[in-house]
Amino acid sequence: MSDFGAILTAYKRDQSSFSPTQLSELSKKLKKIIRKKELINAIEEPYNHRFERLNEEPHAFVRLSEYYYDGEEELDAEALAETKEIESEDVKLIIKKLTKYFPKLSFEGTVGEWK
Numbered sequence: 686m687s688d689f690g691a692i693l694t695a696y697k698r699d700q701s702s703f704s705p706t707q708l709s710e711l712s713k714k715l716k717k718i719i720r721k722k723e724l725i726n727a728i729e730e731p732y733n734h735r736f737e738r739l740n741e742e743p744h745a746f747v748r749l750s751e752y753y754y755d756g757e758e759e760l761d762a763e764a765l766a767e768t769k770e771i772e773s774e775d776v777k778l779i780i781k782k783l784t785k786y787f788p789k790l791s792f793e794g795t796v797g798e799w800k
Contacts, residue, residue: 687751689765691726691772691796693779694746695736698789703738703745711736711745711787718782726750727771732779749776749794769796 695711697703703711716734718724726732732749739746750772754761776794783792 687748687799688754689768689796689798690751691732691749691768691776691794692746692799693749693776693783693792693794694744695783695787696744696791696793698791700743702741702743703736708736708738708745711783712747714783714786715747715779718779722778722782724775724779726775727752727768732775749779750796765798772796 693715695703712735715736719732719734724732727750733747733751734749736745736747738744750768752764752768754764773796776796780792780794784790
C-alpha cells in the first residue's frame with residue numbers, strides 16, 4: 686500500500702452499503718469529471734477513479750492518487766507538502782461536481798498520509 690495521496694470517500698445518508706452497481710455509477714461519473722476537467726495529479730497523470738469498499742463497510746472510497754516515500758525525511762516532507770498544494774483544489778472540485786450528480790450522498794476528501 687502506498688504511503689500518501691488523495692482519497693475521496695462517499696457516504697450514504699442512511700448508512701447502507703453501496704452495491705456493485707452503485708460503485709460502478711460513482712466510478713463512471715468520477716472518470717467523466719476527471720476527463721472533462723482534464724484533472725491530473727502531482728505527477729501529471731490522471732487521477733484514479735474506481736470506487737471500492739472494504740468488507741462490509743457502509744462507505745465507498747477511491748484513492749485518487751498514491752505515492753511512496755523514498756526514505757529521506759526532508760524529501761518526503763517536501764513531496765507530501767507539494768502533493769497537498771497541487772491536489773487539494775482538485776479534490777474540492779471533484780466533491781462539488783459529484784455532490785451535484787449524487788445529491789443524496791455526502792463526500793469527504795483529504796490529501797495526506799494514510800492512517
